[in-house]
Amino acid sequence: MAEEMSPEQARAVLEHADQLSRSVRSRARSMQLYLGVCAAGNSIALLMFGLVEPVVLKAVLTLAAVILPFVVITLWYRRLLVFARTPPPPRWGVFPYAWGAWVVWCAAAWIGDLAGLYGRPAYWLPAALAVAVPLTLAALRERRP
Numbered sequence: 001m002a003e004e005m006s007p008e009q010a011r012a013v014l015e016h017a018d019q020l021s022r023s024v025r026s027r028a029r030s031m032q033l034y035l036g037v038c039a040a041g042n043s044i045a046l047l048m049f050g051l052v053e054p055v056v057l058k059a060v061l062t063l064a065a066v067i068l069p070f071v072v073i074t075l076w077y078r079r080l081l082v083f084a085r086t087p088p089p090p091r092w093g094v095f096p097y098a099w100g101a102w103v104v105w106c107a108a109a110w111i112g113d114l115a116g117l118y119g120r121p122a123y124w125l126p127a128a129l130a131v132a133v134p135l136t137l138a139a140l141r142e143r144r145p
């Protein structure tokens with residue numbers, strides 16, 4: 001039979017279990033965070049694409065706004081201490097519709113550049129908001145732990 005734990009050992013084990021529980025819950029919020037960061041990053045990238053004047057600066061800032069959210073998400077994932085042994089099968093739910101709507105809105109917004117609306121905030125600000133809507137709604141609909 002195992003030895004009895006002292007109150008200090010029991011407290012340490014419970015604190016460790018609480019820390020693991022927080023890590024698991026943090027990991028469970030990852031899809032919400034991913035979709036929210038993608039929505040914000042893509043909106044900022046679209047604003048850079050439509051409002052920044054020199055072509056080289058526009059390209060650099062747009063690429064940075066697209067790549068930076070994925071770097072942030074990757075670094076956030078790497079700091080998590082708890083991972084599932086076997087990940088669950090993917091739940092598609094609203095994700096194909098959200099990404100499909102996002103592609104349609106991005107294509108519609110980028111047509112504005114071809115239509116000569118370059119540099120007009122009255123066009124690009126609502127377009128950036130419209131691009132963020134599908135991914136933001138998908139993030140809000142994602143199950144919370």
